[in-house]
Amino acid sequence: MQETQEMNQRGTLVLKFMVLKDKLSEAVNQVMKSVSNKTTLPILTGIKLTATHEGITLTGSNSDISIKSFIPKEEEGSENAIIDIPGSIVLPSRLFSELVRKLPDDEVFINADNRLTAVIRSGSSEFNLNGMDPEEYPNLPVITEKESCSIRKDLLKDVIKQTVFSVSVSETRPVLTGVKWTIQDNTLTCIATDSHRLAQRTIPIEHGPSATNQELVIPGTSLSEFSKILDDDGEETVEMIMTENQILFKVNHVQFYSRLLDGNYPDTSRLIPSESKTTITISTKELYRAIERASLLAKEEKNNVVKLVTEGDQAEISSQSLELGRVFETIPIDKFEGENQRISFSAKFMMEALSRIDAQSVRIHFVGPMRPIIIRPIGDEHILMLILPVRTF
Amino acid sequence: MQETQEMNQRGTLVLKFMVLKDKLSEAVNQVMKSVSNKTTLPILTGIKLTATHEGITLTGSNSDISIKSFIPKEEEGSENAIIDIPGSIVLPSRLFSELVRKLPDDEVFINADNRLTAVIRSGSSEFNLNGMDPEEYPNLPVITEKESCSIRKDLLKDVIKQTVFSVSVSETRPVLTGVKWTIQDNTLTCIATDSHRLAQRTIPIEHGPSATNQELVIPGTSLSEFSKILDDDGEETVEMIMTENQILFKVNHVQFYSRLLDGNYPDTSRLIPSESKTTITISTKELYRAIERASLLAKEEKNNVVKLVTEGDQAEISSQSLELGRVFETIPIDKFEGENQRISFSAKFMMEALSRIDAQSVRIHFVGPMRPIIIRPIGDEHILMLILPVRTF
Missing domain, CATH: 3.10.150.10 (DNA Polymerase III, subunit A, domain 2)
Known part of the structure; x- marks a missing residue:
C-alpha cells in the first residue's frame, strides 16, 4: 500500500x-x-x-x-x-x-x-x-433539436428486430447495409433489403415533426447495438432527434448517437407484387419447424434451398443432398385460395422471416415460381416480409 | 411421398x-x-x-x-x-x-x-x-471381466473434476496427458500433473480387486468426456473393468471404453515437500477473487503471474503490467504459523486449483520462494493441490 x-x-x-x-x-x-x-x-x-x-x-x-x-x-x-x-x-x-x-x-x-x-x-x-x-477525446456531434419525435420503447425494439435482419452484409452497395426510416403523418415505416429479400414494418409515432416527410438510412449494426440497450420493462418512450447526418436516441439516462448512411435508397415499392395467384394461410410454427428440418439436408448443399409444393389443403416441403439423402415434410394448409404452386427458396431467409413473426398463423402470397413470395402475419397488416425464389431447374 | x-x-x-x-x-x-x-x-x-x-x-x-x-x-x-x-x-x-x-x-x-x-x-x-x-464398423474391444471394482457416481465425478484439469496439454510427454489411477486396499488415488502443478485425490472404492496393486493411466480427454455422461442425481455406482490397455466404465445403460496410455508415469511423491516453513489458513473464495482481480492486469503480461506476500495476519496479492498499471489486494489470514513469505505464481494455476475445492477455507503450506506450494481444503486430507512458484527476479 x-x-x-x-x-x-x-x-x-x-x-x-x-x-x-x-x-x-x-x-x-x-x-x-x-x-x-x-x-x-x-x-x-x-x-x-x-x-x-x-x-x-x-x-x-x-x-x-x-x-x-x-x-x-x-x-x-x-x-x-x-x-x-x-x-x-x-x-x-x-x-x-x-x-x-x-x-x-x-x-x-x-x-x-x-x-x-x-x-x-x-x-x-x-x-x-x-x-x-x-x-x-473527440467531441461528440452537437445536435440542435431540429426534427424530433417519440416512440414507445417496446415498439421500437420490435421494429428493429423485424427489419434489421434483412440488411445487406455486403459493402458493394453500402446504403443497403442500413434500414430506411420514413417518417410521415405520425407513422414510421422501416424497410430493410439485401436485394434477395425484404422486411418492412410501419408503426405509429408520437409528436412527429410538423414539417414535411423525413427519410433517413440508419446502419443496421447501430440499430442492433441500440436494441441491446433497450430493456424489456415498461412502456417508456424513446426520443429521437434527427439531423442531416446523425440520429440521436434518448432513453432514460442514455444518449445513443449513430451516423446516417449517404446515398439513395432504392425504391422498394415496385418489388412488391400487386397481384397474387395463390394465397395460403398456414401455422407459423409448423412451417418454421418443417423448413428447419428440411434445412438439415439443404444446408449441406451450398445454396440451402428447400422446395415448397402446394397440393390443395396441404403443403409439402422437401430438400435433398446428393451425398446424404432427402427429406419430405407435409403440413396442413388452413386456408387455400388460387392455383397450386411449386417454388424453391432459401431455407435461411424463410426461417429468419418467420422467426420475427409473433402471430400464430401467416398468410403467404405467391405469383409464380420466379416472382417474389410475400409473407404477412394474420391480424397485422403493418408487417410484410418478401423473399425472392431461387431457380432450381 | x-x-x-x-x-x-x-x-x-x-x-x-x-x-x-x-x-x-x-x-x-x-x-x-x-x-x-x-x-x-x-x-x-x-x-x-x-x-x-x-x-x-x-x-x-x-x-x-x-x-x-x-x-x-x-x-x-x-x-x-x-x-x-x-x-x-x-x-x-x-x-x-x-x-x-x-x-x-x-x-x-x-x-x-x-x-x-x-x-x-x-x-x-x-x-x-x-x-x-x-x-x-470396427468391433469394440472384447473385455473379459478380469479386474473390476465399483465406485459411487458422485465421487467419481468429483475426482475427475478435481484432477483432470492438471493434465499436460502438450504431447512432448504423452503419459502426462493422462491421469494416473492407483487402486490399492479399497482406495483409488488419482494424480495428474503437467510438471508445473499437480492435483491428487484419494477416494474409497467398493469391491476392489482382491489381487495386487493396479496402476493405470487414463487419457484426460476420455475422463472429461465420461464425466459429461454422468448426471448428478442419485448415489448409483459405476462399475469399472480394467485390462492391460483398456478401461470400461458401466453405468445405467451406458458402456464407456477408453484406451489406456503407455509409458512410465513419473513418481510424483518426491515432488511434495515433507516440511513446511509457513502455514496459512485463508478463505477459499476471498483468495480466489483477489487473484482473479489481480489476474486482470497479470494476464496482459505473457506469464500471468501474481505475487503473494504474507504480513502476519494479512496477505497481499499484487500484480502489474507496464502498460496498464498495478493492482493490490489485501485479504485477512485466519491463522498464520511460521515465517513471512514472498512468492510469485501463475494466477491461472492457482485459480484452477481453488475453483476445484468446495471447502470454505484452505490451508496453504510454503517452504520458500522457489519450493512447491501445497493447497489443501480444511477438513479433507484426501485432496492435495501443488503449484510450482515462478521466479520473478
Whole structure:
C-alpha cells in the first residue's frame, strides 16, 4: 500500500468521486457497446469518465456510434455518487469494464491525478491504472433539436428486430447495409433489403415533426447495438432527434448517437407484387419447424434451398443432398385460395422471416415460381416480409 | 411421398423398429461424445444402430474412446421401442443427432434396406438417408471381466473434476496427458500433473480387486468426456473393468471404453515437500477473487503471474503490467504459523486449483520462494493441490 500512496502523491488530484458499483457497472455495460478494440484512434479504445456536481457521465465511441450514459448523483431520493473533485479521465475500456464487474464492495472510489494515473478502490482492492488524456477525446456531434419525435420503447425494439435482419452484409452497395426510416403523418415505416429479400414494418409515432416527410438510412449494426440497450420493462418512450447526418436516441439516462448512411435508397415499392395467384394461410410454427428440418439436408448443399409444393389443403416441403439423402415434410394448409404452386427458396431467409413473426398463423402470397413470395402475419397488416425464389431447374 | 415409397421398394428391409424420441435423443447425445468428424476412418463419422429383440444399441467411437448406449425395449413396465426386424445400419452422426432432436412427434420409426437406405419417419416428417455398411464398423474391444471394482457416481465425478484439469496439454510427454489411477486396499488415488502443478485425490472404492496393486493411466480427454455422461442425481455406482490397455466404465445403460496410455508415469511423491516453513489458513473464495482481480492486469503480461506476500495476519496479492498499471489486494489470514513469505505464481494455476475445492477455507503450506506450494481444503486430507512458484527476479 505504501507504493500506491507514493504514486498518488506525485501528482495533484484532478478528479475524485465515489459511485455505487451497480450503477457504474450498468453504465459501463451500456457504453461498451460502442467501444471497439479495432480502432485507428487509440484514445477510442478507452471510456471517458466525467464527473460534475450533477453526476457522472461515461462516454464510448467508434466510427459509427457513440454512447453517453449518465449516473445522476441522486435518484429517487437515494444517493448514487458523491463528487469530491469534478474532472475527467479516459480509462482502458476492456480492463475497466472487467474490473468494475469484479470489484468486492458496493462502493467504488475513483480518483485521477494530473499525470493521468487513476486509482480505483473498492473494499480491500486497489487498482492503479494508466489513464489517457480526456482533452484528446473527440467531441461528440452537437445536435440542435431540429426534427424530433417519440416512440414507445417496446415498439421500437420490435421494429428493429423485424427489419434489421434483412440488411445487406455486403459493402458493394453500402446504403443497403442500413434500414430506411420514413417518417410521415405520425407513422414510421422501416424497410430493410439485401436485394434477395425484404422486411418492412410501419408503426405509429408520437409528436412527429410538423414539417414535411423525413427519410433517413440508419446502419443496421447501430440499430442492433441500440436494441441491446433497450430493456424489456415498461412502456417508456424513446426520443429521437434527427439531423442531416446523425440520429440521436434518448432513453432514460442514455444518449445513443449513430451516423446516417449517404446515398439513395432504392425504391422498394415496385418489388412488391400487386397481384397474387395463390394465397395460403398456414401455422407459423409448423412451417418454421418443417423448413428447419428440411434445412438439415439443404444446408449441406451450398445454396440451402428447400422446395415448397402446394397440393390443395396441404403443403409439402422437401430438400435433398446428393451425398446424404432427402427429406419430405407435409403440413396442413388452413386456408387455400388460387392455383397450386411449386417454388424453391432459401431455407435461411424463410426461417429468419418467420422467426420475427409473433402471430400464430401467416398468410403467404405467391405469383409464380420466379416472382417474389410475400409473407404477412394474420391480424397485422403493418408487417410484410418478401423473399425472392431461387431457380432450381 | 410417392418417390419415397419407390425408393424403399427397391431394396429389402433389413431393419425396422419404432423408438420413443426422448430415449433415442438421450442415447444419441451420449454416444456423440465419442464421435469426431476428424477421423481417418470414414465409417467412424457415423453412429451404428443395432436392433435386437431386447432393444436398441447405439455405438460411437474414435481412436481414444468408444461409447455404447442401450435402449431396452421395456423399462419399468413401459414400452420404449417395438422391434419389427432386428438388424443394423450406420448413419451420419451429426445429421442424425440434429434431426432426432428436431423430429415433430414422440414416436420415431426407423427402417433400412439391403441397399443401405434408411428411412426415418416421425409425424409428417420423413427422412431418407444414405447409410453406411454396419459390417465395416470396427468391433469394440472384447473385455473379459478380469479386474473390476465399483465406485459411487458422485465421487467419481468429483475426482475427475478435481484432477483432470492438471493434465499436460502438450504431447512432448504423452503419459502426462493422462491421469494416473492407483487402486490399492479399497482406495483409488488419482494424480495428474503437467510438471508445473499437480492435483491428487484419494477416494474409497467398493469391491476392489482382491489381487495386487493396479496402476493405470487414463487419457484426460476420455475422463472429461465420461464425466459429461454422468448426471448428478442419485448415489448409483459405476462399475469399472480394467485390462492391460483398456478401461470400461458401466453405468445405467451406458458402456464407456477408453484406451489406456503407455509409458512410465513419473513418481510424483518426491515432488511434495515433507516440511513446511509457513502455514496459512485463508478463505477459499476471498483468495480466489483477489487473484482473479489481480489476474486482470497479470494476464496482459505473457506469464500471468501474481505475487503473494504474507504480513502476519494479512496477505497481499499484487500484480502489474507496464502498460496498464498495478493492482493490490489485501485479504485477512485466519491463522498464520511460521515465517513471512514472498512468492510469485501463475494466477491461472492457482485459480484452477481453488475453483476445484468446495471447502470454505484452505490451508496453504510454503517452504520458500522457489519450493512447491501445497493447497489443501480444511477438513479433507484426501485432496492435495501443488503449484510450482515462478521466479520473478
